[in-house]
Amino acid sequence: MNKEIIVRNNIKISGNGVQPMVFAHGFGCDQQMWRYITPSFEREYQIILFDHVGSGKSDQSAYDFEKYNSLNGYAEDLIEICDELDLQNVIFVGHSVSSIIGALASIKRPDLFEKLIMIGPSPCYINKEGYFGGFSSEDIDELVETLESNYLGWSSHITPVIVGNPEMPEYSEELRNSFCNMNPEIAKHFAKVTFLGDNREDLSQVLTPSLIIQCHPDIIAPVKVGEYVHKKMPESKYFLLSASGHCPHLTAPDQVISSIQNFLTTGH
Amino acid sequence: MNSQPFIEDAEDLYQNAPFGYLSMREDGLIVKINNTLLGWLGYAWNEIVLEKSFQDLLGVGGKIYFETHLMPLLQMQGEVSEINIELKTKGLTKLPTLVNAMRIPGRSGLQPVYRFSVLDITQRKLYELELKKAREKAEQSVQRLKQVNQELEEFAYTASHDLQAPLNTISGLISLLEQNGHFPAESQDSKYFTLIKGNAQRMKLMIKDLLEYSKIDGNEIEFAEVSLNEVCEYALDMMQDQVTKSKARFEIAALPVIRGDKIKLVRLFQNLFGNALKYQSKADPLVTIDFEDHGDEIIVFVKDNGIGFKMEYAEKIFGFMKRLHSHDRISGTGIGLSACRRILEIHGGTIGANSEPGKGSTFYFTLPKNPRN
Numbered sequence: 001m002n003k004e005i006i007v008r009n010n011i012k013i014s015g016n017g018v019q020p021m022v023f024a025h026g027f028g029c030d031q032q033m034w035r036y037i038t039p040s041f042e043r044e045y046q047i048i049l050f051d052h053v054g055s056g057k058s059d060q061s062a063y064d065f066e067k068y069n070s071l072n073g074y075a076e077d078l079i080e081i082c083d084e085l086d087l088q089n090v091i092f093v094g095h096s097v098s099s100i101i102g103a104l105a106s107i108k109r110p111d112l113f114e115k116l117i118m119i120g121p122s123p124c125y126i127n128k129e130g131y132f133g134g135f136s137s138e139d140i141d142e143l144v145e146t147l148e149s150n151y152l153g154w155s156s157h158i159t160p161v162i163v164g165n166p167e168m169p170e171y172s173e174e175l176r177n178s179f180c181n182m183n184p185e186i187a188k189h190f191a192k193v194t195f196l197g198d199n200r201e202d203l204s205q206v207l208t209p210s211l212i213i214q215c216h217p218d219i220i221a222p223v224k225v226g227e228y229v230h231k232k233m234p235e236s237k238y239f240l241l242s243a244s245g246h247c248p249h250l251t252a253p254d255q256v257i258s259s260i261q262n263f264l265t266t267g268h
Numbered sequence: 269m270n271s272q273p274f275i276e277d278a279e280d281l282y283q284n285a286p287f288g289y290l291s292m293r294e295d296g297l298i299v300k301i302n303n304t305l306l307g308w309l310g311y312a313w314n315e316i317v318l319e320k321s322f323q324d325l326l327g328v329g330g331k332i333y334f335e336t337h338l339m340p341l342l343q344m345q346g347e348v349s350e351i352n353i354e355l356k357t358k359g360l361t362k363l364p365t366l367v368n369a370m371r372i373p374g375r376s377g378l379q380p381v382y383r384f385s386v387l388d389i390t391q392r393k394l395y396e397l398e399l400k401k402a403r404e405k406a407e408q409s410v411q412r413l414k415q416v417n418q419e420l421e422e423f424a425y426t427a428s429h430d431l432q433a434p435l436n437t438i439s440g441l442i443s444l445l446e447q448n449g450h451f452p453a454e455s456q457d458s459k460y461f462t463l464i465k466g467n468a469q470r471m472k473l474m475i476k477d478l479l480e481y482s483k484i485d486g487n488e489i490e491f492a493e494v495s496l497n498e499v500c501e502y503a504l505d506m507m508q509d510q511v512t513k514s515k516a517r518f519e520i521a522a523l524p525v526i527r528g529d530k531i532k533l534v535r536l537f538q539n540l541f542g543n544a545l546k547y548q549s550k551a552d553p554l555v556t557i558d559f560e561d562h563g564d565e566i567i568v569f570v571k572d573n574g575i576g577f578k579m580e581y582a583e584k585i586f587g588f589m590k591r592l593h594s595h596d597r598i599s600g601t602g603i604g605l606s607a608c609r610r611i612l613e614i615h616g617g618t619i620g621a622n623s624e625p626g627k628g629s630t631f632y633f634t635l636p637k638n639p640r641n
Contacts, residue, residue, distance in 0.1 A: 028336030032344065096336075139328040146329030195332070217295075219323055220335050244295040246335040250343035251294060 005084045009077060010057040013085070014038070015047035019114075020087045022048040024078065026096030026120075026247075027194050028182075030056025033095070036253035040261070045091070050081060052098075054186040063186050071097065071197060075104035082112045089114040091264065095249065096120050096221065097194045099212075103233075104199065106208040116210040117260055120246050121229050122221040124198040131200070134222045143195060147188045203232035210236040211263040213248065213256060220246040237268055288365070288386030293379055296321030305386055310358035322384070325355045327362070338369070342382060346371045355386070364393045421485050428478040435475065439468050470595055477603035484532065484610050491639065494530045496523035496568070500557060502530075503537035507545075514545045516553035523559055524566060526635050532611045537570075539604040540631050544572035546598060549626070564637055565617070571630040576623040586619065608633070615639050 005011070012031065015021075021041055023034045031049040038047050051058040052074055067073040078101060082090055090113050094102040099118030106113045125133045126140050135143075182190070210233055214226035223240070230238035239259045243252035262268060282289060288305025292298050301316050309316075309325065323331050330353050341348045347370040355363045366387040374380040442465050445451070451458040500520050504511060511518075518541075544555045551573055559568045577585070577592055584590050586609045591602040605619075608631075612619045616639040623629035 026336065028333075029340050033340055035344070135328065143328045143332065146327065191332070218335075219331055245339060247340050247343065250340055 002084050005080055008053060008059045008062045009050040009081060010059075011081060011085070012049040013046065014049075015042040015045050017041075017043065017045035019045050019089055019091065020048055020085070021045040021091045021093060022050075022078070022082070022087070024092070024094040024098035024101060025051065025055065026094075026098050027190055028187075030058075032056070033247065033250060034093075037093075037249050037257060037260075040257045048081070048085065048087070052101075052190075053077060054190060055182055060183055060186070063183075065189060068189065069193060071101050071104055071193065071199065074098075074101040075108065078102065078105040079109050079112065082109070087112065091115045091117065093117040093260065094119065094121075096122070096246065100197075100199050100202075103206045103210075104202060107202060107205045110207060113208045115264065116206070116208050117213065117263065118210060118229070119213045119249060119256065120215060120218055120221040120226070121212060122225045123200045123203055123229060123232075125195045125220075126198075128198075131228070132222070132224045134219065134225060135195070140195060144192070147191055200232070203229060204234065206233050207235055209267065211259070212236055212238045213259055214238065214240045215243050215245055215248050215252075216240060217244050218246050237263060239263075288384075288388070290322070290384045290386065292322045292382050292384070294382075296323050298322060299381070308357070308363055308386075308388055309355065315358075322382075327354060327356055330354055342369055342371050352389075364389050421482055424478060424482040428475045428482060431475050432472075432479070435468065435472055439472065442468060470599065473599065474601045474603075477601040477607075480535070481603050481607045481610070484535075484607055484614070489529050489532070489614060491527050491529055493525055494528045494533060495525045496533070496559075499530065499533045500537055502534045503541055506534070506538060507541060510542070510545055514548060514553055516545055516548075516555060519554070519556040521556075521558045523557070523568070524561070526566065527638055528615050528635065529611075532614065536608050536611045536633075539608050540570045543604060543631075544570065544574055544629075546600065547572075547574040547576075547629075549573060549575050549628075562634075565634045566637065567632055567634050569630055569632045571628065573628040576625045576627050576629050578625055579623060582621050582623065585621065 010031070015038075021038075023031065023038065025031055025033050030051045034049060038049070041047060053068065054060060054063040064073070067076075078092075081087075082105075092102040092106070092113055092115070094100075094117070096119065099116075099121030100123060102113075102116050102118070103121075106116055122133065124131065125135045127133050127136055212226050212230050212233075214221075214223055216223050218226075226238065226240075230236050241248050241252055241255045241259065243255055245251050249256045283303040285302065285304060287302075288308055289300075289302040290298060290305055291300040297318060298316050298320055299318065301313070306313060306316065311320075323334055326334055333353065338348060338351060338353075347368070349368045351367045351369070353365060353367050355365055357363055366389050367384055369382055369384045372381045372383060442461075445461070446465070451461045497520060500518075500523070504518060541555060545553050554573045556571045557568065558571075559566050581592055585592060586605045587602070588606040589602040590606075591600055593600070609619050612633050612635070616636045617634040619631065619633040621629055621631045
């Protein structure tokens, strides 16, 4: 087994089953966000958890700004993980941006994936001609401005550092110890790639049976967007939870678990 | 005295504390808010409670941060502290705040609630900005000073180097004139000629010393293990003629090995030894070198039996081109000791002197055992 990939993506394997379920976290967090979901699948499935490069306890030095300048870089990593662990008939569960990463990987390597489960997916966050993404271009300008104006990057939302220096080792140590925290430069880049991207054209090419799990209201990926994804993906099912926000696997884990279980057993 | 216990009005404290307080439901809808926060935001109570969600008070960046970081953290850790987030007021101005939040789990059929305490950090943000600006300005100044310094070093080196060539020509021509016997002894012309010759010689010395001085910072610094005894030997080798001529004796104790730049340390000893010989008294020069170990650093003493000087000049002598004697009496440029001081600065050490006229001088300097390179 290639240790490099295991370390690069901080891969953790558990569970008693044979069929693999690969869980991919969204922007801003790491694999810990699956903690309320995975116990329900451990008995019947093999659970694969990982952190995207740049997030959580992944190898930060493997962050290549060119490679990760589009979601394809992350999709390549996902394929490498599956190949490296020799996974077959993968059930992929992705949150937010990772739903699209999973979709891109399944287009490239449909042989690897049996099912895709997308929680709060959005192929494009910006409103465009005839398309509602939830954010106006002014909103996105404001977001980019927020990212740029924070001299310590996105992380300045966390305790402001007055005359700090992100290069200072103590500071990076603090970042590493803090859950949901990323290197400011990487977080900024990841945010831009996520929120400025447009993968609408890719959706129709996804032929893997998929489940779209949607919340309402979700200001990051509104209902209209979930419905759009469902409409564009020929093999998809759509399930609206009675939960709000963008992280139902944290706020309404029971609903998420039962919708996944239902989809895996009945295909609906 | 009234013996009844004092009852604090907690509701008044909640409403008018110097903090903003807000409670929201799981779906974000605000269910309680205090007067302080309402005042900051410019809203009336009924415009907020059960009307707005916490996310409504955020800009786009804040909303995304809220959904992708803050809520997940609250769900997983139950609390967050010191989150720097900007709230939008009713007048659409931005209010920079520090937010602490806590998840209160649902009890007996009640929904869980999230309690936020909000601190207005408008003033602090201004300080931060001021500090950031001041820091940038200071960094720019340092950059500019570094550049000016480097340019000056280059200038000093080039100027002294380039002045050497024409001066060598002048010296050569003076020698030729002397050989040809153009100026009869005791004549007025001969006096002028002697003055010209002396000044040319003095200028040559000055240029040589200036060049040496400019090299101290110009050359790369290479720190390595250096034996100070070896350094002393090198220095003496290089001034052998002078030592023999002055009949000087050197008594050198067993000195330690330290980390330093060998070439610069040789120059340091050479300058100190040179001074001991130059400012000798009537007795033959005797120079003793010894040291004391002080843990992280050593102190080296270079003691001579020369003419000495008054202690009031103990600081002046290290000044650049500062001298206690006129050039006519004892030739020199006043560069040697300031070069010594610079070399020690590079090593993270200091230099000083103790002296008394007629009783010799002791130059002492400190050298850290492990200097920062």
